[in-house]
Amino acid sequence: MDKLKLGIDDAAGATVVEGTAMDCRRLIQVILAGGSGTRLWPVSREHFPKQLIGVVGDESLLQATVTRMKGFPAGWEVAADPVIVCGEDHRFATAEQVRSIGVTARIVVEPARRDTAPALTLAALAACADGEDAILVAMPADHAIADLAALHSAIDIAARHAQAGEIATLGIPPTRPDTGFGYIRLGAPLDHGAHMIERFVEKPAAELAGQYVASGNYWWNSGIFIVRASVWLAALEQLQPEMHAACAASFKQATRSDEYFRPNASAFATSPSDSIDYAVMEHLGKPGSPFKGVVVPLEAGWSDLGSWDAVCDAMEKDEDGNVGSGRVLFEGATASYARSEGGRLVACVGTNNLIVVETDDAVLVADRSRVQDIKGLVSRIKLAKSPEADMHRKVRRPWGFYDSIDNGPRFQVKRIVVNPGARLSLQMHHHRAEHWVVVSGTALVTRGEEEILLSENESVYIPLGVKHRLENPGRVPLEIIEVQSGTYLGEDDIVRFDDKYGRS
Incomplete structure (x- = not known):
């Protein structure tokens, strides 16, 4: 590239300023x-x-x-x-x-x-x-x-x-x-x-x-x-x-x-x-x-929507000064903000000047005068290494998303949705095996040297240590239920061999 295109001088790193002011x-x-x-x-x-x-x-x-x-x-x-x-x-x-x-x-x-x-x-x-x-x-x-x-x-x-x-x-x-x-x-x-x-x-x-x-x-x-x-x-x-x-x-x-x-x-x-x-x-x-x-x-x-109080101020209120988002009911409440993100009914009875926010994996209840303290609360959650600071239960990926719907000792259950034409990386795991059941759509599964086409209600088992990939060759979203089992089920137990999205 020449100097004008880069906007910098290749030799000295000086800024190139060309053209007239007006x-x-x-x-x-x-x-x-x-x-x-x-x-x-x-x-x-x-x-x-x-x-x-x-x-x-x-x-x-x-x-x-x-x-x-x-x-x-x-x-x-x-x-x-x-x-x-x-x-x-x-x-x-x-x-x-x-x-x-x-x-x-x-x-x-x-x-x-x-x-x-x-x-x-x-x-x-x-x-x-x-x-x-x-x-x-x-x-x-x-x-x-x-x-x-x-x-x-x-x-x-x-x-x-x-x-x-x-x-x-x-x-x-x-x-x-x-x-x-x-x-x-x-x-x-x-x-x-x-x-x-x-x-x-x-x-x-x-x-x-x-x-x-x-x-x-x-x-x-x-x-x-x-x-x-x-x-x-x-x-x-x-x-x-x-x-x-x-x-x-x-x-x-x-x-x-x-x-x-x-x-x-x-x-x-x-x-x-x-x-x-x-x-x-x-x-x-x-x-x-x-x-x-x-x-x-x-x-x-x-x-700047820098707090839940600012969000409340930016939205239309009812006659009692309340703001509701999602499945929310107010009974005798005043100046309260309530948000149902995970789909559950949030009912506020007699509350005053409160913030209530519900998601799939966390509930916040805060006095509106103390909303700036939430930043410190999140710092404490991070120090405790709790996942709620960084990720939702529903995690978006370039190919779609997954939702961790259940887990226990040595097992985890996920709902996985893959967008039409998208595919996961070619990968393997050191510590877990997986069982996939197709709920809707069509799945193209790579398992070792095999390629397997699955339709609704069909399933496949992926043994520990075997290279595998999940792909949606269809025109509608692919939805599967994944059951993981093993000694360690963390997201960092992934060895990628090929990925269209450039992830390491």
């Missing part, structure tokens, strides 16, 4: 989808976080974010294929969800979590890879925005500042003191209600948050940033040269497939971990800095 009318949506969302446990888990879940509606937060730039004002060219930066564990679900709503995306797979600044840097390098210097509209994948017209208007203003080489963000005029948000101190006023950024302030204590709101000089930090790709890379190179070098090297050594762009893991691992705010934004406007920061007001029903 000639860019192209916007590329960048979706930062690497979060874990622990405060929305037990629905949000490490391996299936909140951006992949329909928290406030039928579509997932990721899907809602992907379509957020549709209908953008005329005069701008919005790239049809957004750039999505996500983690290795979430790449299959991310691709599937985007594909299901008819969108083609460029998915950049982070080799490791390094926070939002390296993630945006990878997206900026990807945006420059085709020889263009577009304006990036970077937004988290796990927020809710009610008024898209107001969002578009704010981005339109911010993009004009980005054209001129400034780094813009959207700020939320606060409605209350809140210790869960970062704040932006407003500088000199500009047109259209915008301000220069004086400084960023991390999440304050309650008394200080009250002072910020009372002063009228602070807005909440939305986490939405608008900046030209070359400007971001130049700012990062000056302010965080080690991070810039690591991301550039990782990008140059990346591998590509039909759906994924995969930066080099070892190079990326050398990058410091830092947020956009800390790495760049808090340095803007300081003496000697050539980069300017601008904050544009956003009043569009924004919520």
Whole structure:
């Protein structure tokens, strides 16, 4: 690749900045989808976080974010294929969800979590890879925005500042003191209600948050940033040269497939971990800095959905202030949120100011004033090595999903659903044997040197240590019941010999 396509100088790693300040009318949506969302446990888990879940509606937060730039004002060219930066564990679900709503995306797979600044840097390098210097509209994948017209208007203003080489963000005029948000101190006023950024302030204590709101000089930090790709890379190179070098090297050594762009893991691992705010934004406007920061007001029903209390606030309530999702009944309850995720009836009688969330394998009951403590609770669950911190009972895989429906000493029973045309890896186990019974659909089974075609109500036995594979050659989902037996039944007892999804 030449210098322009890479966006970096091959010899020195310096950022290439070409073109004039006001000639860019192209916007590329960048979706930062690497979060874990622990405060929305037990629905949000490490391996299936909140951006992949329909928290406030039928579509997932990721899907809602992907379509957020549709209908953008005329005069701008919005790239049809957004750039999505996500983690290795979430790449299959991310691709599937985007594909299901008819969108083609460029998915950049982070080799490791390094926070939002390296993630945006990878997206900026990807945006420059085709020889263009577009304006990036970077937004988290796990927020809710009610008024898209107001969002578009704010981005339109911010993009004009980005054209001129400034780094813009959207700020939320606060409605209350809140210790869960970062704040932006407003500088000199500009047109259209915008301000220069004086400084960023991390999440304050309650008394200080009250002072910020009372002063009228602070807005909440939305986490939405608008900046030209070359400007971001130049700012990062000056302010965080080690991070810039690591991301550039990782990008140059990346591998590509039909759906994924995969930066080099070892190079990326050398990058410091830092947020956009800390790495760049808090340095803007300081003496000697050539980069300017601008904050544009956003009043569009924004919520970061950072807690169950925030989810409750974002949803329509009954006359008693309650919110129910799924099979939920309220009797004499007030200001309560209840969610039935696993299908069981959740009944709240006489509750006040409570959060109740039910899943297949966990139930959360919390006072709404204490929802920020859920993050600490999840840390304790992880320390105890309990699976409920990381995975649901129903585990999604690139070929479909499995649901662990029963287990005991030396046995486990799973319901496995394989999508049409999908297949599991060719694998074997050291410690367990398996018995498969077809419930519906058609199964093509590889067992050693055999290939066996099974229909409904037929079964096959897979002895311990034998190579095997399950495949769905049909046009409808394949559903089987798997009975495992052996001395160890953990998911890490898998030796893969071949896998179409690139898993090791």
